[in-house]
Amino acid sequence: MNAGQPVSPAATALDDARPQDRYLAVTHDVVNQPPALEDYNLFDQDPALKEAVAREGGDATAAGLSEFGALAGARETIELGFRANENKPAFHTHDRFGNRIDQVEFHPAYHQLMAIAMEHGLHSSPWTNPGQGAHVNRAAKYYLHSQVEAAHCCPITMTFAAIPSIRKQPELAALWEDRILANHYDSRNVPDGQKQSVTIGMAMTEKQGGSDVRANSTRAYPVGAEGPGQAYELVGHKWFVSAPMCDAFLVLAQTTNGLSCFLMPRWRPDGSKNPWQIQRLKNKMGNVANASSEAELRGALSWMVGDEGRGVPTIIEMVAMTRFDCMIGSSAGMRQAVAQATHHCRHRSAFGNRLIEQPLMQNVLADLALESEAAMAYTLRIARALDNQHLEHERLLARLATPVGKYWICKRTPNHAYEAMECIGGNGVMEDCIMPRLLRESPVNAVWEGSGNVQCLDTLRAIQKEPETLDAFFREAAEAKGSDVRFDRFLAQLQNDFADFSDIQYRARNLVDRLALAMQASLLLRGSDPAVADAFCAARLQSNGGLNYGNLPSGTDAAAIIKRATPVVG
Ligand SMILES: Cc1cc2nc3c(=O)[nH]c(=O)nc-3n(C[C@H](O)[C@H](O)[C@H](O)COP(=O)(O)OP(=O)(O)OC[C@H]3O[C@@H](n4cnc5c(N)ncnc54)[C@H](O)[C@@H]3O)c2cc1C
Numbered sequence: 373m374n375a376g377q378p379v380s381p382a383a384t385a386l387d388d389a390r391p392q393d394r395y396l397a398v399t400h401d402v403v404n405q406p407p408a409l410e411d412y413n414l415f416d417q418d419p420a421l422k423e424a425v426a427r428e429g430g431d432a433t434a435a436g437l438s439e440f441g442a443l444a445g446a447r448e449t450i451e452l453g454f455r456a457n458e459n460k461p462a463f464h465t466h467d468r469f470g471n472r473i474d475q476v477e478f479h480p481a482y483h484q485l486m487a488i489a490m491e492h493g494l495h496s497s498p499w500t501n502p503g504q505g506a507h508v509n510r511a512a513k514y515y516l517h518s519q520v521e522a523a524h525c526c527p528i529t530m531t532f533a534a535i536p537s538i539r540k541q542p543e544l545a546a547l548w549e550d551r552i553l554a555n556h557y558d559s560r561n562v563p564d565g566q567k568q569s570v571t572i573g574m575a576m577t578e579k580q581g582g583s584d585v586r587a588n589s590t591r592a593y594p595v596g597a598e599g600p601g602q603a604y605e606l607v608g609h610k611w612f613v614s615a616p617m618c619d620a621f622l623v624l625a626q627t628t629n630g631l632s633c634f635l636m637p638r639w640r641p642d643g644s645k646n647p648w649q650i651q652r653l654k655n656k657m658g659n660v661a662n663a664s665s666e667a668e669l670r671g672a673l674s675w676m677v678g679d680e681g682r683g684v685p686t687i688i689e690m691v692a693m694t695r696f697d698c699m700i701g702s703s704a705g706m707r708q709a710v711a712q713a714t715h716h717c718r719h720r721s722a723f724g725n726r727l728i729e730q731p732l733m734q735n736v737l738a739d740l741a742l743e744s745e746a747a748m749a750y751t752l753r754i755a756r757a758l759d760n761q762h763l764e765h766e767r768l769l770a771r772l773a774t775p776v777g778k779y780w781i782c783k784r785t786p787n788h789a790y791e792a793m794e795c796i797g798g799n800g801v802m803e804d805c806i807m808p809r810l811l812r813e814s815p816v817n818a819v820w821e822g823s824g825n826v827q828c829l830d831t832l833r834a835i836q837k838e839p840e841t842l843d844a845f846f847r848e849a850a851e852a853k854g855s856d857v858r859f860d861r862f863l864a865q866l867q868n869d870f871a872d873f874s875d876i877q878y879r880a881r882n883l884v885d886r887l888a889l890a891m892q893a894s895l896l897l898r899g900s901d902p903a904v905a906d907a908f909c910a911a912r913l914q915s916n917g918g919l920n921y922g923n924l925p926s927g928t929d930a931a932a933i934i935k936r937a938t939p940v941v942g
Pocket residue numbers: 573574575576577580581582583584612613614615656659664816819820821822823824825826829
């Protein structure tokens with residue numbers, strides 16, 4: 373210390389400190405790091421979502437989307453997502469006395485996220501309160517919640533999606549529906565008879581075939597009378613069963629008359645454990661807060677749902693809804709990735725300027741934002757179609773647009789997550805950032821509920837079985853005709869290419885890609901900010917050689933696109 377210089381209290385304290393504390397003390401100020409992206413409103417700060425909800429017939433006020441957006445953005449809620457993923461579920465075959473229990477233990481944070489989802493009707497609202505905007509409102513809420521944590525959304529989706537299938541057997545629906553739709557979460561491992569609310573899973577996939585479930589070898593033996601609604605015992609195995617602590621499952625098994633669908637509770641009506649044994653938990657790369665299992669059925673008591681031998685058409689009602697939720701989940705993953713990337717770049721500087729102002733980073737961020745908004749706009753349009761299934765156009769549209777969108781949106785997500793991660797630099801690769809989780813989560817939706825090729829083949833099946841689906845799809849897309857010459861050209865070429873059905877399976881991905889792009893462009897041209905629609909047409913409908921993100925052409929209003937996508941925090 374120089375004599376005569378003013379002495380600061382901190383310096384005096386340092387001088388008084390022991391030598392080792394002095395060296396541990398102030399080394400530098402932390403600067404040029406963003407504030408945490410928390411305590412913000414995921415709905416209010418997402419203009420594209422707000423507009424889409426209104427456009428597709430939702431009612432943000434009635435659905436409480438702003439309040440829910442605040443909850444989803446609260447630091448405490450975000451923290452639940454991290455805790456649930458840091459603490460993977462643990463499987464216990466037996467209790468300490470040797471009794472078989474088949475119990476999966478989840479971290480309390482997982483249960484809290486489940487409770488939030490169910491208390492807000494993410495598994496129930498379009499069934500309990502159907503009509504104008506019901507699916508749109510629910511999809512928007514799911515989109516917000518899934519940005520916090522995606523894994524627990526799996527049982528929420530399955531519980532939601534089970535309703536159309538279970539309704540095919542009215543006496544079973546009468547027993548189960550009220551409890552499935554209760555806006556309450558009961559995590560207790562007790563017989564369903566003791567519960568006011570239950571969750572539902574699905575068990576189709578076996579070792580020898582997941583896409584081709586006709587290969588299922590699990591057998592169903594009638595206990596007494598045979599046929600729909602009757603009791604059977606199931607013997608066999610299932611290779612993937614997610615959320616194995618669900619209270620009941622829709623299961624596929626063979627009777628003498630073919631593959632049929634069954635409702636299998638985890639407990640028998642007398643309160644004893646149904647002989648359904650979990651072998652082990654899957655060691656998943658993503659979706660780790662939720663458990664997925666391998667299981668054996670050793671005479672598990674079940675009831676037939678729908679017609680005997682019509683298991684696939686019965687469970688496909690559930691599958692269609694889960695595919696729709698895959699679209700919401702993947703769109704939500706992209707939205708969260710864009711929020712993280714733009715937020716970081718808004719606060720971080722390099723080479724004398726904020727990253728968000730650097731032209732090359734602007735190109736990448738705007739491109740990521742386009743992809744995210746296009747996915748969300750497509751998803752909410754399908755939500756409107758689900759709200760209007762009594763209208764023929766909407767029914768046909770939902771039939772074709774669901775496999776197209778499931779394929780495209782889920783397929784676009786992993787590379788999007790990876791690029792958004794890179795925008796954040798080294799911090800983006802660290803486990804205390806949400807980006808590694810978003811990246812690991814991203815391939816799961818693409819495989820689950822029918823992988824990419826299976827969705828493309830389902831698209832072709834829909835067109836071949838019901839050609840009107842393609843007419844409806846093109847009719848819808850053509851609503852934007854005349855607003856952009858690039859779009860008009862793209863649509864005309866695509867329609868032309870459907871005139872030739874030779875080699876159609878081989879070309880299916882190319883055709884489905886372009887169907888998705890045509891619909892996304894149409895929706896953005898009709899409803900989004902002109903800068904977004906213009907950039908989408910320029911970047912996605914015209915091939916200019918660039919395959920990575922960051923290939924928007926000169927003249928794009930990247931700043932406007934980024935501003936629209938950036939949550940303002942700090
Ligand atoms: C995390 C996770 C959770 C899951 N949870 C469940 C669950 O709860 N319940 C459940 O029943 N299942 C569940 N699954 C299983 C999932 O649905 C299947 O993995 C999926 O359907 C694919 O089946 P598979 O693994 O047998 O692959 P396969 O059917 O062998 O397919 C392999 C590849 O071949 C492609 N393919 C198949 N047929 C064709 C064809 N004709 N032409 C061209 N390509 C083709 C597929 O697209 C895929 O890319 C889960 C999977 C994962 C990853």
